[in-house]
C-alpha cells in the first residue's frame with residue numbers, strides 16, 4: 001500500500017500543499033524520487049537513509065519510490081526530508097500514527113537532527129488556509145511559525161523526539177507566540193535633530209515617508225544627502241499587521257529573519273551598494289530568492305550615488321517600481337514577489353559634483369555633465385515623485401548649537417498622515433497614497449477649484465507626462481493628509497508641482 005504524508009512548497013510569497021507518496025516494492029535496492037525534484041530534493045535520499053540508520057530505524061530493503069505531487073511544479077530545497085522520512089517509517093510499519101491533518105517541513109541531518117529551512121512563515125499560513133490542523137517544523141523556525149494562530153505548531157529538534165510524539169510515547173509542547181518583540185523605534189543612534197538646515201530636503205523626505213513616494217536628492221559633495229537618507233528609518237511610520245506579515249514572509253523565504261525576532265515590525269531600509277548585481281537587486285537565481293527591492297517591501301530602498309548603478313540595474317527597476325511587484329522568469333515558469341517600496345536616490349549633478357552650485361565652480365565640460373546626468377534615464381526619472389536639491393548647508397546653520405527638530409516629532413506627523421491613509425484604503429489591496437490606482441485616483445484626490453486651475457496651468461506650461469500628472473496628484477494627496485485636509489488645496493498642489501520641476505534645471509525635460 002502506498003503511504004501518504006503532507007508537505008508544503010513555496011510559490012512566490014505563498015505556499016501550497018504537496019503530497020508525498022512512498023511506495024516500497026520488492027526488487028533490487030533503489031531509492032527514487034519523482035515529481036520534478038531539484039538537486040537538493042534528490043539528495044534527500046542520502047540524508048534520509050543515514051538518519052534512519054543512525055537513529056535506530058530499519059532501512060527497508062527493496063525498491064523505494066517517492067512521488068511528489070502535484071507533478072507539474074518544481075520541488076526545491078531540502079524541506080521534504082522530513083515528510084519523506086515519515087512516509088517511509090509509516091509504510092514500513094515503524095511508525096503508527098494518524099498524520100492525515102498534519103504537515104511536515106524540515107531538512108534532516110545525517111544524525112537525525114532537524115535543521116531550519118526557509119519560508120516557514122508562508123508555509124504555516126497556507127497550511128492553515130488549506131485546512132491542516134497541525135504543522136511540524138524545525139525547532140529553529142518555531143518563532144516565526146508560532147505567529148500564525150489557528151494551527152498547532154510543533155517544533156522538532158530531531159526525528160526521534162518527533163516519532164515519540166507521533167506514537168504517543170512523549171509529547172512535544174506546541175510553540176506559542178512570542179510577544180517579546182515590541183521594540184519599534186528604539187535603538188537608533190542617528191536622528192534628524194543632527195541635520196542642520198536643509199529644510200526643503202527634510203520636508204520632501206517627510207512627504208515621501210508619509211505616502212511612500214519615491215524621491216531623488218541631488219546636490220554637491222558633503223551637503224548631507226547620505227546623512228539625510230540614513231536617518232529615514234527613524235521616521236518611517238508604524239507598520240500595519242498585514243504589512244508586517246507580508247514583509248516577514250519575504251524575509252522568511254530569503255532565510256534572513258533576524259535571530260530573535262519572529263516578525264519584521266520595523267519598515268525595512270535597504271541600501272545595496274552600487275556594485276550589487278542586478279539580480280541581487282531585483283531577485284532571481286537558480287533557487288530564486290527575493291532581491292533587495294523585495295526585501296525593502298513596505299519600506300525603503302536607498303540607492304546612494306545613483307549614477308554608479310549599472311544601466312541594466314536601473315532599467316530592471318522600472319517595471320517593479322510601477323507595479324509594486326517583481327516578476328522573475330525561470331525555466332519552470334515565472335514567480336512574483338511584492339516590492340511596494342519608497343525609492344530614495346542620492347546623486348551629485350556632475351562628475352566633480354558642483355554643477356549648478358552657487359559658490360564653487362564646476363570643472364566638468366558640458367558634455368561630461370550631460371553624459372553623467374543621462375545615466376539616469378527619462379523613464380526612471382519620471383517614476384520619481386519628488387526631486388529635491390540639497391545645496392551645501394550654510395555656515396550659520398551648521399554652527400548653530402540649537403538642535404534641529406527631532407525624528408520623534410517628525411514621525412508623529414508622518415504616523416498621523418499614514419493613519420488617514422490606512423483608514424481611507426481599508427478593505428482594498430492598497431496601503432498608501434503612492435499606490436493609488438487609476439480607478440481610484442479621482443475618487444480620493446479631489447481638488448478645489450483653485451488647485452485644479454493651478455494644476456491645469458502647470459500641465460500646459462511644463463508639458464507634463466501623464467505619469468507626472470498622476471504622481472503630482474498622489475503627492476498632493478499626501479501633503480493634504482499631513483495637514484489633515486480632505487480636499488486638496490492650492491498650496492498642496494503647488495508644493496507637489498514644485499517638487500517635480502527640478503528635472504527641468506538639470507535634464508532640460
Ligand SMILES: Nc1ncnc2c1ncn2[C@@H]1O[C@H](COP(=O)(O)OP(=O)(O)OP(=O)(O)O)[C@@H](O)[C@H]1O
Pocket residue numbers: 194195196197198219220221222223224225226227228347348393398
Ligand atoms: N546639514 C548638515 N548638518 C550637519 N552636518 C552635516 C550637514 N551636511 C553635511 N554634514 C556633515 O558632512 C558630512 C558629509 O555629509 P554626507 O556624507 O551626507 O554628504 P553627501 O551629500 O552624501 O556627499 P557626497 O555627494 O560626497 O556623497 C556628514 O557626515 C556630516 O558630518
Ligand SMILES: [Mg+2]
Pocket residue numbers: 225226227304346
Ligand atoms: Mg553621499
Ligand SMILES: [Zn+2]
Pocket residue numbers: 350351352353354355362363364
Ligand atoms: Zn562638475
